[in-house]
Amino acid sequence: MKKQNLALTVLVATLFLSIAQVQFNSQIALAQSTPTNPSQNSPASTLTPEQMQMLRSLQAAFDADKPEILREIMAYANDPNRSPPQSSILSIAQNQTFSLGDNITLCFTVNQPSNYSYSINNQEKITIAGNTTLTGLSAGNQSLIIYAQNAAGKVGSSQPVNFTVTQPIQLEANLPNDTPVTLIDTAAGACLATVLGLTVAAYCWRRKK
Numbered sequence: 001m002k003k004q005n006l007a008l009t010v011l012v013a014t015l016f017l018s019i020a021q022v023q024f025n026s027q028i029a030l031a032q033s034t035p036t037n038p039s040q041n042s043p044a045s046t047l048t049p050e051q052m053q054m055l056r057s058l059q060a061a062f063d064a065d066k067p068e069i070l071r072e073i074m075a076y077a078n079d080p081n082r083s084p085p086q087s088s089i090l091s092i093a094q095n096q097t098f099s100l101g102d103n104i105t106l107c108f109t110v111n112q113p114s115n116y117s118y119s120i121n122n123q124e125k126i127t128i129a130g131n132t133t134l135t136g137l138s139a140g141n142q143s144l145i146i147y148a149q150n151a152a153g154k155v156g157s158s159q160p161v162n163f164t165v166t167q168p169i170q171l172e173a174n175l176p177n178d179t180p181v182t183l184i185d186t187a188a189g190a191c192l193a194t195v196l197g198l199t200v201a202a203y204c205w206r207r208k209k
Contacts, residue, residue: 084156085114085148091131092144096163104134106144108158114148139167 047055091107098104106118108131117125120134121143134144142165146158 082152084154085150086111086156087114087146087148087158089144089146089158089161092161092163094161094163098137098163098165100137100139100165100167102165104137105131106134107131108146110146110148110156112148112150114150114156117147119145119147137165139165 087108087110089106089108091105108116110116115127116130117127118132119125120137122145125147141162143160143162145160147155148157149155
């Protein structure tokens with residue numbers, strides 16, 4: 001934080017010095033030039049020798065400190081901690097569907113060294129060391145956000161990724177030999193149960209005939 005404050009102060013000082021440099025240079029040029037019309041008032045004519053010496057001293061000081069000032073400005077501009085971290089979730093697609101009890105892999109990327117945490121449905125943040133596995137999620141719609149905090153204390157967050165955890169479908173049916181069958185699946189189970197139901201119905205219809 002102190003380094004950032006120093007760099008910011010140097011940056012502001014440089015701006016003021018740059019403005020002063022332009023003004024000083026113009027005043028020095030006017031003072032050192034011979035007016036074409038001595039009777040015409042000139043800004044340089046108002047400068048005393050002491051003022052001229054002060055302007056030259058300020059110019060020399062600015063020129064001497066310019067390399068160090070430029071180094072401080074570049075160090076500040078290249079400091080990765082001056083802006084919040086940027087993160088994104090890689091392993092979970094938007095609107096992806098999982099089944100209840102699935103272990104969901106969470107992989108993400110962050111553009112600078114940080115401390116990581118995540119939150120689901122804006123609940124309390126959970127600290128993690130890196131990529132992890134989400135377990136024990138309840139059925140329903142979920143919204144996941146990754147948070148990253150850098151060494152300067154600035155926090156960035158990923159875009160929310162919305163996904164769904166579904167409750168498996170449980171269906172019971174009797175095969176033609178009266179053997180009970182329990183189907184536990186989601187979409188695939190529903191399709192299989194539909195086909196099985198049609199088969200059982202067709203078998204019963206044939207027996208009634």
